[in-house]
Amino acid sequence: MTRTIPQLFDLKGKTALVTGGSRGLGLQMAHALGEAGARIMLTSRKAADLEEAAAELQGAGIDARWIAADCAQEDEIRRLADETLQRMGDVNILVNNAGAAWGAPAEDHPLEAWDKLMNLNVRGYFVLSQVIAKKSMIPRQYGRIINIASIAGLGGNPPEMQTLAYNTSKGAVINFTRALGCEWGRYNITVNAICPGFFPSRMTRGTLERLGEDQLAAHAPLRRLGDDEDLKGTTVLFASDAGKHITGQWLAVDGGVSVITGG
Numbered sequence: 001m002t003r004t005i006p007q008l009f010d011l012k013g014k015t016a017l018v019t020g021g022s023r024g025l026g027l028q029m030a031h032a033l034g035e036a037g038a039r040i041m042l043t044s045r046k047a048a049d050l051e052e053a054a055a056e057l058q059g060a061g062i063d064a065r066w067i068a069a070d071c072a073q074e075d076e077i078r079r080l081a082d083e084t085l086q087r088m089g090d091v092n093i094l095v096n097n098a099g100a101a102w103g104a105p106a107e108d109h110p111l112e113a114w115d116k117l118m119n120l121n122v123r124g125y126f127v128l129s130q131v132i133a134k135k136s137m138i139p140r141q142y143g144r145i146i147n148i149a150s151i152a153g154l155g156g157n158p159p160e161m162q163t164l165a166y167n168t169s170k171g172a173v174i175n176f177t178r179a180l181g182c183e184w185g186r187y188n189i190t191v192n193a194i195c196p197g198f199f200p201s202r203m204t205r206g207t208l209e210r211l212g213e214d215q216l217a218a219h220a221p222l223r224r225l226g227d228d229e230d231l232k233g234t235t236v237l238f239a240s241d242a243g244k245h246i247t248g249q250w251l252a253v254d255g256g257v258s259v260i261t262g263g
Helices: 005-009 024-035 047-059 074-088 111-140 166-187 205-210 212-220 232-239 258-261
Strands: 015-017 039-044 063-066 094-095 143-148 189-196 248-252
Touching: 015 024, 015 074, 024 039, 024 047, 024 094, 024 232, 039 047, 039 074, 039 094, 047 063, 063 074, 074 111, 094 111, 094 232, 111 143, 111 166, 111 189, 143 166, 143 232, 166 189, 166 248, 189 232
Parallel strands: 015 039, 015 094, 039 063, 094 143, 143 189, 189 248
Antiparallel strands: none
């Protein structure tokens, strides 16, 4: 029997691991998945932030737990995966969101900053996806992987942005999503990417201060920046059976900015 819309979006009985989940976009997506019925495991580097975020989710009636881990370190990623599987059972949904940004002119960009971004924003996504897939998703022939990219990965930026390494890493995430979606489709694992535009957050604070929130909003056809609910719908679509025939795709959630810039 064909399922109804509420049934297709229902995540009851599913477990989601959300990296970078203690604040900002990660916490917003954790709320969305939890509100749809999923159990949530949050991770980021700082235990205090995680404890506060988990309490917020629990206060909303969501089954949420946390593990502090640095997703730039391979041994930490493997520990995170093992502890999550031990405490929560199989992981059905993986949200690769942990990331970093760096602003510097390309000619003076520190190599250590370039390596830091590639390590966390790209390598970390691959390692965690590989471990969770091998230990949980592939044996169960089911999985939903959501990678957080950015509209910065769709092309260049105005010269004053000076975010070469960040753009490069997010472009890599988009093609990582395409290639992995093609390869793991045979295991009934979908892999998709969300490309946010500007959302006020700790990561974008410097850009917002430098260029001005009103000026950035004026560049969007919708004349606004992202808010605390704008990623929720896309997240649940990609995580649920409502999106079971979508893989290897990216979707910009940016108020229309990428349409203007040709992304």
